[in-house]
Amino acid sequence: MQSLKLGGTAAAVSDVQRARLTSRKTTRSGEHSLVDISRKAQSGLCFSASTRPVSQTAAPSSPGRQQQHFPVRREVSNYRAFSVVRLLRIEQGGAYADVLSQDGEHAWDRELDYVARTLGFRTAALDPQGQRQVTEIVAGITRWKRYVDFLIKSYYDPHAYDRMEPLLRQILRLGVYELVKMGTPPHAAVNETVKLAKVALRQGAGALVNGVLRTISRDQARGELLEPKVEGDSRSQARALADLYSHPVWMVRRWLCRFGRSETIALMDWNNKPPTYSLRANSARRVSRKSLLETLNELNVISEPSSVLEDFVRVSGGLQAVIRGGLMQRGLCSVQDESGGLVVKVIDPQPGDIIIDCCAAPGGKALNMAACLQKEGKVFAVDINKGKLSLLQNAAIHLGVDDVVITECSDLCSYADRHDLLADKVLVDAPCSGLGVLSKRADLRWRKTSTELEDMVNLQSILLRSAARLVKPGGVLVYSTCSIEPEENHGQVYNFLGCHREFKLESVEGYVPKTFVTREGYFASLPHLHNMDGAFAARFVRMRV
Numbered sequence: 001m002q003s004l005k006l007g008g009t010a011a012a013v014s015d016v017q018r019a020r021l022t023s024r025k026t027t028r029s030g031e032h033s034l035v036d037i038s039r040k041a042q043s044g045l046c047f048s049a050s051t052r053p054v055s056q057t058a059a060p061s062s063p064g065r066q067q068q069h070f071p072v073r074r075e076v077s078n079y080r081a082f083s084v085v086r087l088l089r090i091e092q093g094g095a096y097a098d099v100l101s102q103d104g105e106h107a108w109d110r111e112l113d114y115v116a117r118t119l120g121f122r123t124a125a126l127d128p129q130g131q132r133q134v135t136e137i138v139a140g141i142t143r144w145k146r147y148v149d150f151l152i153k154s155y156y157d158p159h160a161y162d163r164m165e166p167l168l169r170q171i172l173r174l175g176v177y178e179l180v181k182m183g184t185p186p187h188a189a190v191n192e193t194v195k196l197a198k199v200a201l202r203q204g205a206g207a208l209v210n211g212v213l214r215t216i217s218r219d220q221a222r223g224e225l226l227e228p229k230v231e232g233d234s235r236s237q238a239r240a241l242a243d244l245y246s247h248p249v250w251m252v253r254r255w256l257c258r259f260g261r262s263e264t265i266a267l268m269d270w271n272n273k274p275p276t277y278s279l280r281a282n283s284a285r286r287v288s289r290k291s292l293l294e295t296l297n298e299l300n301v302i303s304e305p306s307s308v309l310e311d312f313v314r315v316s317g318g319l320q321a322v323i324r325g326g327l328m329q330r331g332l333c334s335v336q337d338e339s340g341g342l343v344v345k346v347i348d349p350q351p352g353d354i355i356i357d358c359c360a361a362p363g364g365k366a367l368n369m370a371a372c373l374q375k376e377g378k379v380f381a382v383d384i385n386k387g388k389l390s391l392l393q394n395a396a397i398h399l400g401v402d403d404v405v406i407t408e409c410s411d412l413c414s415y416a417d418r419h420d421l422l423a424d425k426v427l428v429d430a431p432c433s434g435l436g437v438l439s440k441r442a443d444l445r446w447r448k449t450s451t452e453l454e455d456m457v458n459l460q461s462i463l464l465r466s467a468a469r470l471v472k473p474g475g476v477l478v479y480s481t482c483s484i485e486p487e488e489n490h491g492q493v494y495n496f497l498g499c500h501r502e503f504k505l506e507s508v509e510g511y512v513p514k515t516f517v518t519r520e521g522y523f524a525s526l527p528h529l530h531n532m533d534g535a536f537a538a539r540f541v542r543m544r545v
């Protein structure tokens, strides 16, 4: 199958014509060829008096602007319009896909205005099902971006695609994603995205989208979809796997060296699946897991008891119904991955303990530890990020543990200089690459670089050294991350023990189920093996002198 090369050489153009890649409808009606249309669409020559050029960047906020300035276009699928505007915003503004999706109820109203300002027309508001569709589509396209772009570039000119106006790029991505990953019936996927391109941009943009999508759809139906070929030297294979499973090449290369091919694929498969969420029943308000499961059942949230933690439940289908039901506001539960709950098991908080959580915000582990104390003892929650620390403070009030949690906004190094508090237990849940949580953080894989990982390693070792000064003789120090990378985990432990003879490593056996205990005695969860986020924890004990 010949790929479509627009704006390329004459030979490439004639290949296109020979392959008759434009849709039948377009060629039969004698309209412009896809090549012409795309050139016009790219150059912006297709703007007419009746169409308006859409800003290349996100629409500026203009508070004085009245709603009636925007015509209502009910024929445009609202969730698709919301999705492309969100994607644009994520790409241009760097907003987190997952943060956006968990915004509160009123955020959708604000977003409706934002969509109108960006597209130049209003759509119908979204019902809860539409909201769920936007969340899932945006997260899905964010995850599958590299693969979707591979397809578009294979069926279109890669250079022209790179220069394409941002909104048109998002519309194309949406159409391709619907066709190849969502299984939307082709006529709906094509017609709806073409309509969106025409109304939001111009006729020519619609024709371009139509041509590319129809070609992909036709090849897909014939089982001839262009796919990355995993062949050649290790570099080429890594690149093809990166295209196929939509991950950065540097990640694929490091996982291939460590896990081998099939496990690397299993890990990438996990990262590409919709995330699983779990909730911790709030024992501080005497909420049992059984009663939490009943409440979830009343809200029609599919949930089941965790198989590894007695106070946790797993929920299916996202958190929107849980958020709408106000369960967190009412202090019934908090959102925490089971891997985070298992790290708390490694710390083993007991009533009466003085605990310092050195990198505490937004507070999943600090609040869990506080509940374990049963009102006896203290959790000193330290974090350098004031905003995130105030989230922790508010959550402590909702959960009824604010009498146990004491927050302090500080750099840990200066905190350790200022305090001679010797705690029973100290947790360093260090900032890390987050490579264990790529399923939940849809855009994280595209924002991380291997250089950043090295920077993280330096910061982690500084924080661990500072934290060590806060542990009393006989006390416990736990170092944890939500990474699966050895430099951030085993490597830190090795370096720490090398220069801190007063600490010895203690196995986590007995604190967590055996399946999470490594040969060296660390806690480690791997997403594709344990069906939860990837995390790591090592438990040290400070020897009595």
Ligand SMILES: C[S@@+](CC[C@H](N)C(=O)[O-])C[C@H]1O[C@@H](n2cnc3c(N)ncnc32)[C@H](O)[C@@H]1O
Binding pocket: 340, 358, 359, 360, 361, 362, 363, 364, 365, 366, 382, 383, 384, 385, 388, 410, 411, 412, 413, 429, 430, 431, 432, 463
């Ligand atoms: C992985 S997060 C902690 C997550 C938290 N333990 C929880 O369970 O929700 C790492 C935290 O370290 C904090 N941090 C980074 N550098 C720090 C420093 N020098 N001193 C204190 N906190 C720091 C970040 O602000 C971030 O909130």
